[in-house]
Structures are given as C-alpha cells and as structure tokens.
Amino acid sequence: MAIVREDGADALSLVTLAVKAGVSRPVTYDHFSTRAGLLVALFQRLEDQYVQALRNALDVAPNELGTTADLMSRAYFNCLANLGPEAPAISAALQGSEEMALQQRAMVGEYIVMMCKALQPFTDMDIASLRLTCIGLLGAAEAIAREQQEGRIPEAAAIAAFSSLIARGVGR
Template sequence: MNDTPAKRLPKTQRREQLIETAMAIVREEGTDALTLGRLAERAGVSKPIAYEHFKTRSGLLIALYKELDARQVAALLHALERTKPRLEDVARVVSRAYMHCYLELGPQWHAISAALKGDEQMDAFQQELIDGYVALYCDAFAPLVRLSRKALRLRCVAIIGAGEALAREMLQGRVEESAATAALASLIVAWLAGAA
C-alpha cells in the first residue's frame, strides 16, 4: 500500500497515474484484484477520485484496454510511415506488429479482455477496436491494390481473423513468432496481390 498521501495533480496527470497503477495491479495480482477501491488504495487517493475518473470497474478495464491499444496503434503507424509503399513490405510490417502486440501485451491484454467478456459496454468497445483496425489496414493497403473499399474492407476483416488464429497458436507455444508473422504476411500478400 502507498502510505504517502497523493499530491494534487491535474486531472489528466491523475488519470495517467491511475492507469499506470491499474496496469501494475493487473500485472502483479491479476484482473480479479483490480477494483476501483483497490486502485484508490494503491494509488494513495480516495475512492471518489477513482470513481470520478472511471465510474465503474468496466469503465476502468476499458480505459486500460484503450491505453494498451493506443500504444500499439501508435507503434504501427510509426512503422508504416518508415515502410516502402510495396504490398510485401506493408504486409510484413502489419504482420510483425500484430504478432508483437500479442507477445508484448501478453497476459495483461488477454486478462483484461477476459474480465470483460459478456459486458455489453466491452462488447461494443471491442467491435469499435476491430473497426478501427480494419480502417487502419484499409488505409495502409488501399494505395497498393485495385479493390473497391468494400471488397478491401472484407479482406481486412479476414486478415484480422487470420491474425487472431495465428496469434493464439503462437501464445500456446505451437508456433514461433517469426513463423506466425511470415504466415500472416504471406496470407495478406496472397489475398491482396491478385488485386494489385
């Protein structure tokens, strides 16, 4: 427990502090230990402060999920900016980012997601995440292929489904990260190259 009283921070800094503290709780103790009360205690703030920022436990878990996702999207966009505009290169970068995300976030990401299964707010948020990645992939691949936006969107949905399946295999130790990355990149190229 943090016995030092929390100094007054601007709201955005306090939220960042609470997010980092919540991530530490999930990493060290698991999602079952993460409550708004436990967060407040560990961060050295009052419960009303934690409730003011996140409202509910679901709100807190979604905020954590958003933070982890935002970091991954920023890394992917940065990598794409430095990539040659060739289908094979973009496919490789997207695939590497997808698998690396799963490994880097590992148990935290999946524990947070699992803790919110069946939660209506989380279901809507997860669909929003998928839609965001589909749009990001469409934007990355559109200049490289001759497909309507609708046809490209469907293929990008399929890319995410394939990435999900390969990532599960990787996390279960059935395939190495490099093999999963190469498999996803080759699928992307095969699905999109004919339309290049």
C-alpha cells in the same frame, strides 16, 4: 497495470486502485464510474500503444506490398508479445461486458480502416471488397495468434504466415 500484473485482474477494483494510488474512493469512481470502465480504459491504453506503433511503422515504410505486409504482421504479433500477460487478463475479465464489446468493435473498426488505407495502393479491389478482405485477414491473424500463444507455432512462423496472407489477399 501493476495491480493486474501482481495480483491478477480479479483483484482490480475501483477500491483497490484508490488504495494503491493513495487517493480517495470518490476520485476513482468519478474518473472511471465502474470496474468495467476502468478495465476498458486500461485495455484502450494498450490498444493505443499498438495503433501508434503501427502508424509510425507505416509512415516510414517504402511503397511496396511485401514490406507493408511484413510491417503490419510484425506490428500485430509484436504487440501481442509486448502487451504482456495483462492484456489477456484484462480482456478475459471483461468478457460479457457490453462496454468491452463496444470498445472491441471500435478498436477492430479502427484497425480495419488502417489496414485498408495501407493496402489500398496495392490492390485493384474496390473499397468494400478490400474492407471485407481486411476483416477476414484480421480474423485469420487472431486464429494464428491463438496458435502462437498456445505454443503450437513460433512467433516467426506466425509473422510469416500473416504477412503472406496479407500479400496474397490483396495483391494484384
């Protein structure tokens, strides 16, 4: 992460990592195999932090749709704020990478499962409909995040909008 933070994602390679870490090149190649593998591992680390934060928040949440929607929305946008500039740089460096595409599909799938589990008590939808709704909600969150990241709306407005969409999308 330090290499990406200081020099940008383009400067990160298995060789620069080996030099920075003070290990031999074969160590980094044995561990990550490819530059894409290294970038995917970094991105996964960031994603794992977000997923764990959301799980922890949902574990202690009261059983109420509005509160659950707020927690989910805050976790989503706080994650983006807390990831720092490294996450978009890593993601951009992996665009077009099949490894990253697979990783992103897996991460989205995991997040959709978490959303469905958290929201199922508050809806009359069958699981297939709830899953499709969660997919749509996640797409909306990504669009709202772009607006927020480009400075067109404040984070508080983004959080409120996504929370409202969640509550309206699944509420009885």
